[in-house]
Amino acid sequence: MISGIIVSKGIALGKSLLINLENKKIKKEKISKKKINLEIKKFLKSIKKSINQIKKIKKYTEKKLGKSKSEIFEGHIMILKDDELSKDIINLINKRNTAEISTKKVIKKQIKEMKKIKNKYLKNRIIDIKDIGKRIINNILNINIKNLSKINKKVILICKDLTPSETSQINKKNILGFITELGGETSHTSIIAKSLGIPAIVGVKNITKKVKNKDFIILDSINNEIHINPEKKTIISKKKINKKFLKNKKKLEIFKNLKATTLDGKEIKIGANINKINDINIAKKNGAQSIGLYRTEFLYMSKNKLPTEEEQFIIYKKIVEKMKNKEVIIRTLDIGGDKNCKYLNLPKEENPFLGYRAIRIYYKKINIIRTQLRAILRASNFGKLKIMFPMIISLKEIYFLKKEIEKVKKKLKKDNIPFNKNIKIGIMIETPAAALISNDLSKEVDFFSIGSNDLTQYTLAVDRGNDLVSHLYNQMHPSVIKLIKIVVKASHKNGKWTGICGELASNPLATKLLVKIGIDEFSVNSPEIPNIKKIIRESYFKEKK
Known part of the structure; x- marks a missing residue:
């Protein structure tokens, strides 16, 4: 039995799906002076593409979860349009770094600065910066960005991290809940999980190493318990708890x-x-x-x-x-x-x-x-x-x-x-x-x-x-x-x-x-x-x- 940080209450039972949403390894070699302008163009094209993608995600989220949740992505668009961000990245490209390594360095520096802040709310904004950085780099490298709405089987997602843009595309008919190694209770990912009404536990150390694909998982974010391949009596017990939880949740609506x-x-x-x-x-x-x-x-x-x-x-x-x-x-x-x-x-x-x-x-x-x-x-x-x-x-x-x-x-x-x-x-x-x-x-x-x-x-x-x-x-x-x-x-x-x-x-x-x-x-x-x-x-x- 494993535990973490509860961000959205409920109980989900189903098979695990491990997803790897990390960037591919970025090469650190220097570019020739002749290629600098080409790299700058690649970067600016990626920014434009990223903005268009986020606009579509914002529209999709507004339709599915309402305007308040979609406005999370207005902040992402503002960061992508930030002249200071582009200026810092272009400065590194001018020093003969590739567009992707320049982006990675600037994003890494911003995250390092944010980690110094003790405030939980602001620390949880780190995942937004990571989300944006990952998107820019993937677009520079022409990597297809995984759309979680396309998952067509009932699963519990297990991953190192989920960004707000990934979480907002979750189809809750098929994704029963998720567990991540990183994240906090006030992150935008957690806020979206609550809006979706799916069970979620974050901050579970080494969960991607403890779970294999198609393991049977009980995700109990009422009692903060994760069970991997549990006994039949545990499954029956958790189903009863879930039934009672859903009944009580419905009753609270009237208040x-x-x-x-x-x-x-x-x-x-x-x-x-x-x-x-x-x-x-x-x-x-x-x-x-x-x-x-x-x-x-x-x-x-x-x-x-x-x-x-x-x-x-x-x-x-x-x-x-x-x-x-x-x-x-x-x-x-x-x-x-x-x-x-x-x-x-x-x-x-x-x-x-x-x-x-x-x-x-x-x-x-x-x-x-x-x-x-x-x-x-x-x-x-x-x-x-x-x-x-x-x-x-x-x-x-x-x-x-x-x-x-x-x-x-x-x-x-x-x-x-x-x-x-x-x-x-x-x-x-x-x-x-x-x-x-x-x-x-x-x-x-x-x-x-x-x-x-x-x-x-x-x-x-x-x-x-x-x-x-x-x-x-x-x-x-x-x-x-x-x-x-x-x-x-x-x-x-x-x-x-x-x-x-x-x-x-x-x-x-x-x-x-x-x-x-x-x-x-x-x-x-x-x-x-x-x-x-x-x-x-x-x-x-x-x-x-």
Whole structure:
């Protein structure tokens, strides 16, 4: 029995099909000066061909999975059209390297840079870069790119890796599920797998060496188990579990559009966490009543330079318009720690989580926050938008931020630009310091949102990204729960509300406890919304008499 990282739940039983989607070996010999122009032409032709292929995949994905999933490939097209990428590759060709080796070197360099970033979300973008690089090279070498929609027998795919463009072409009638050696839970490949609704486990070390073609496989991504050529009794048992899982999954559908009201009448708002505009479609599909956390740092991290006020305004405006008359909480830039932007030239630190991050950067780079606040305030004229600030530990910081908001408001008024003059302001409670002075903080803001990931990390002194101590990381540790209670009590005492947007909010095992504590809003990972709503509807807010 083997396990990995579950990315899409379910159980699949069937014969394995090992697929080799790697590039053929690239020769490293130098070319003559006469052939340089020919290699550049080959490269540019490959870029054009790759763009046309991705456009077709985008169209196919939109038809099969909807617009939100197809927009993943808009990002691929943007990378292929990136002048900097082409410039770097052509520079290497001019140094007498072949088009394919030049592409391989540039892509390898980009991946190396991305691997330095601790943030899981960005690390999982590596597979997108690999996908694009592989496609360019295959087109330079005139290698036919395998189309997984052409597989015409029922199989479970086993491979080293699957790219988003390959995954999007899966025909789920024949491909029952897949297992890969590489990949993470937030990669685009994983997102597409969830949309397809097929079982998938990634990050399974050496799976391609442990499985042979036509082995009988049980892929159980409910219990994180992979069985190779199992006994008959195991097959019967897994079939029963799958039947029960599918029945429960169907039952959860009815909770998507219901309110999360406890048995004794307490209504709790259920929002969704999003990283980008495309996530809204998934959130709405799963029944989100609001956007409880829009992480704007991913807008900054996806660019090679600071996004302009206009770029930000357009995106924020689209988000509030897409949510129609529902609440959207925009968190201002939370950079630093495990999230970095090369162009900001942030210093390298021994303890980045304890250093120069979030609001601490605003003081020295004041124009960044002023530009963002201006864009947010302009967008506030188009829907129910709220501002939330990260990493607050003192009243002094709140006074500073409120002063900046007033300066921006004054300038917008002078420029005759409309905005919501009474926009609500909230803060993240992510440190024991903020939790312990929450009574004072709640008098200065309209709401709190508990960031349970960082609150746990700072309370337990455990780096959640460090494998050596990650076993100590426990969001339901008594000390963390006590701090959450302090925060909720303080906010309610002052007539304010408290939400929770960390991973604890998405954990079904914590739902009833958080309801009892008095959390007013859960902002969760979109696929968890129906289940969280169901649990709340089966809970009591007050002790049952």
